[in-house]
Amino acid sequence: MLILLLLSLETPFRYPKMLITTPSNAYSLSFAIDTPTELFISYPFIEVRNDSVYFRGSSNVLLLKDGVPISSLNDVCFTSIERIELLCEDASSTYGDCDAVINIITKRGKGGQPYSSIKLIKNPNHIQFELCKGLINQTPTLDFYLAGDLNSGSKFSGNIGHKSRWTNLRLYLDKDFLIKGSVNNLRFSLKRNFWSITQKFNLRSHLLSGHELLLGAEKDIGVFIQDYWELRPLVYVVPSLRYNHVISRIYPKIAIGWIPKFNMIIFGSLTQTQSNLGIRWLESSINLFKNDENNGIEIRLVSPWIYNFRFIGAASLLHLANQGWGDELAIFGEYKKEFRNGDIGIYILGDLASETIRAELKILDAKIFYKLKSTEPSYGLFWEFWD
Numbered sequence: 001m002l003i004l005l006l007l008s009l010e011t012p013f014r015y016p017k018m019l020i021t022t023p024s025n026a027y028s029l030s031f032a033i034d035t036p037t038e039l040f041i042s043y044p045f046i047e048v049r050n051d052s053v054y055f056r057g058s059s060n061v062l063l064l065k066d067g068v069p070i071s072s073l074n075d076v077c078f079t080s081i082e083r084i085e086l087l088c089e090d091a092s093s094t095y096g097d098c099d100a101v102i103n104i105i106t107k108r109g110k111g112g113q114p115y116s117s118i119k120l121i122k123n124p125n126h127i128q129f130e131l132c133k134g135l136i137n138q139t140p141t142l143d144f145y146l147a148g149d150l151n152s153g154s155k156f157s158g159n160i161g162h163k164s165r166w167t168n169l170r171l172y173l174d175k176d177f178l179i180k181g182s183v184n185n186l187r188f189s190l191k192r193n194f195w196s197i198t199q200k201f202n203l204r205s206h207l208l209s210g211h212e213l214l215l216g217a218e219k220d221i222g223v224f225i226q227d228y229w230e231l232r233p234l235v236y237v238v239p240s241l242r243y244n245h246v247i248s249r250i251y252p253k254i255a256i257g258w259i260p261k262f263n264m265i266i267f268g269s270l271t272q273t274q275s276n277l278g279i280r281w282l283e284s285s286i287n288l289f290k291n292d293e294n295n296g297i298e299i300r301l302v303s304p305w306i307y308n309f310r311f312i313g314a315a316s317l318l319h320l321a322n323q324g325w326g327d328e329l330a331i332f333g334e335y336k337k338e339f340r341n342g343d344i345g346i347y348i349l350g351d352l353a354s355e356t357i358r359a360e361l362k363i364l365d366a367k368i369f370y371k372l373k374s375t376e377p378s379y380g381l382f383w384e385f386w387d
Helices: none
Strands: 026-030 046-049 052-055 061-065 081-087 100-106 115-122 127-136 141-149 155-163 167-173 177-183 186-191 194-203 211-218 222-232 235-244 249-258 264-271 274-281 284-291 294-302 309-320 324-339 344-351 356-363 366-373 378-386
Touching: 052 061, 052 100
Parallel strands: 061 100
Antiparallel strands: 026 081, 046 052, 081 100, 115 127, 115 378, 127 141, 141 155, 155 167, 167 177, 177 186, 186 194, 194 211, 211 222, 222 235, 235 249, 249 264, 264 274, 274 284, 284 294, 294 309, 309 324, 324 344, 344 356, 356 366, 366 378
16 A cells, blocks of 8 residues: 555645645555456455445445546446545535545656556456557657446546646546646536536735635535645644535535644634544654544554564444444554565555555566455456667
8 A cells, every 4th residue: 555645626625735734634545456356455444335335334425537427336437547536524515415425546657757657467257458658758748548337338538748847737538528737726527417627826925825826616616715725834624615606505624723733734624514623644643633524543554564564453343323332443454575675576565454465576577366265256467678
């Protein structure tokens, strides 16, 4: 499991900062995903039932793919997933009255580098592939990406990207065409039956030093305004407000974060229906939450790499209304080692909850993996090379 710190404005967090300065109960997860059951291998508070996602037992979850709402996991090609970003608290001020926001970000080509990549995977009922090509390796850049799952209901995901000095455009070739892009600080998404516009302003004055203001509008979600303000060094205040014109309702939220020491943040948030208080240090965190229907505590402990080993444990103690207390637990470990200046490497992941073992062998630019899960083995080949 890798924690990715850089965020973009298309994510559920909306904050134009790194995760370590984000005052919310948020995660960014990146790991190999071959089947829907592995979607949240280290996050036991979220489960998948019949291609629908549940958070703390609730189905009131906003599911996004590349920042655009989708109805279920049937709209996702798992081969193309790059990372998953989770906002695990009430996001009503920017997205609507939902208990959590999950954004599945798909892979894209690497413009600016002349390279190709090929990926072949065999699952019990799936044959997956991935192709990637950098077409132009100088400004402006052009790249192409395509992934697919050749099962009975074949799924494909592809995109073409163009980047210049002032613009960044990408056309997604899925079931429906999606155009995403940015011009300076203006970002937009355009799809059949959906559109989104977000504009960032940097406010620099004697009274408004350090403000980064976001204005946005999205179909059916309404308009929102969000201010990211460094009140004093290492103290962040993020007030936000959304107006849903469909039901004529206003949703406020305020989040506060304080960094008492390097790589540590104490955060809290308050909305009309939920309160959160937590602390995050590197990749470990503890979060207390309370809303109208339940309350509880979530703990995530991630050890540093020791002799090429790392262990991760996550636990949730949740009290549901009229159902009493219940708990969830996930434990898994990783081993990673490289030899001969990185030309040869080995990676092993073991997950206790899903009884999964995944082993990868890297030789130069090629990687071979084998995964054993009960009686359902998977195997595949990755090859990324420079032209």
